[in-house]
Amino acid sequence: MSGEKTKRGRLKFLLDNSVFLITGAIAALVWANFDKTSYGQFINTDLLEWLGISGVHHDAPPGGGHGHHGLSVHFVISDILMAFFFAIAGKEVWEALLPGGPLSNMRKAATPLIATLGGMAGPAGLYLLGCYYTGTMSELGNGWAVPMATDIAFSYLVARLIFGPGHVAIPFLLLLAIADDAGGLLILAIFYPQKELAPLWLLATVGAIILGLLMRRMRLQSFWWYLLLPGALSWYSFFKAGIHPALGLVPIIPTLPHAQTDLGLFAREELGRHDTLNEFEHWWKNPVEIFLGLFALANAGVVLSSFGTGTWLVLAGLLIGKPVGITLFTWLGQKIFKLELPTGMGFRHLLTVGMVAGIGFTVALFVATAAFKPGTPGLDPVKMGALGSFAAAFMAIIGARAMGIRPGGAATNKEEPAAETGKEEDASAD
DSSP states (O other): OHHHHHHHHHHHHHHHTTHHHHHHHHHHHHHHHHOHHHHHHHHTOBHHHHTTOOSOOOOOOTTSOOOTTSOBHHHIIIIIIHHHHHHHHHHHHHHHTSTTSTTTOHHHHHHHHHHHHHHHHHHHHHHHHHHHHHTOHHHHGGGTTGGGOOOHHHHHHHHHHHHOTTOTHHHHHHHHHHHHHHHHHHHHHHHOOSSSOOGGGHHHHHHHHHHHHHHHHTTOOOHHHHIIIIIHHHHHHHHHHTSOGGGTTGGGGGGSOOOSSOOOTTOGGGGGOOSHHHHHHHHHHHHHHHHHHHHHHHHOOOOGGGOSHHHHHHHHIIIIIHHHHHHHHHHHHHHHHOOOOOTTOOHHHHHHHHHHTTOOHHHHHHHHHHHSOTTOTTHHHHHHHHHHTTHHHHHHHHHHHHTTOOTTOTTTTSOOOOTTSOOOOOSOOO
């Protein structure tokens, strides 16, 4: 019995610390550098053909599948399985808007939201500026959104390591990352169509939402109903409309029966809630960690010689543009709109949060695959930049130490002048 408990504990550790994601990325790098050809064959394997199913022909899918059936390994992982990752991200955004959620009170949300704008504008602006000065705008310009991403899971783990649990900077970072994801979803949908747009298919998305609302009115509680009917319809409508189908489950998330209040971003108390929306997250959370590992395996396979201009542009955006943009926009928010940082958080904490937010990884890789077609010269160098953004973690840890920030140090749950204003605000961003 104790052995079984130990195994469960080890599995929980692997899932909670994104070990599958890291392992998938390392495996992809090793594989691609030892045998690029077999790696490419693997991600483009036609699953229907592999299973011996013939006579079914579809259009080539977005996202890199080349099989004539349109059901490559890459497509299944990046366009179908990743839909559950974005659905969970959408769930956190939706709940943040509910009463009690960090986005429901604009007075409390204004500072991290303006910081988010800086964390998106700074990297994108620096990236495009770099493209202009290096003369690579035509080759790399479409990747401007790659360095805007923040990997929530890794940034959260690094922030806890730097600040210690309970520090006000952690919910501030989480809200910033969630708002960043919300902006990223919009950017993916609007600026990175996967084929020629067919807007009429979005009427099916509207139909899926209406169907979900009717099912909620009928008091259907199992999330499977919502996934198999309106969820499948919404996903297919995105696929046919030319919008990245990995976003296809997001529109139906608000239709699932849910609590009318929010307990906070990733709050542990949410585990005690058993409404349909929370049951959806509880069931899919661990599978999604495995899906992320598969995503890394299918997308992180770049040869180390792929370093190029795109690599340095993405790294500049994430490692420099993120912290500078977040800090500058927050400072402007204080000066122009009289916004305040939460009590217990000064500019040294804000700068550290900006450095932590420079870990782009998962979402940056995803945006890279959406921004560049398979085989284009800019794709691998930009992917290398997304992978290299792990350097932001080391930069943040060293920077925090240099600024005197310690886990559970004096700033934790204690009052500190709110960055030049001397004013105080609630000691939590959520």
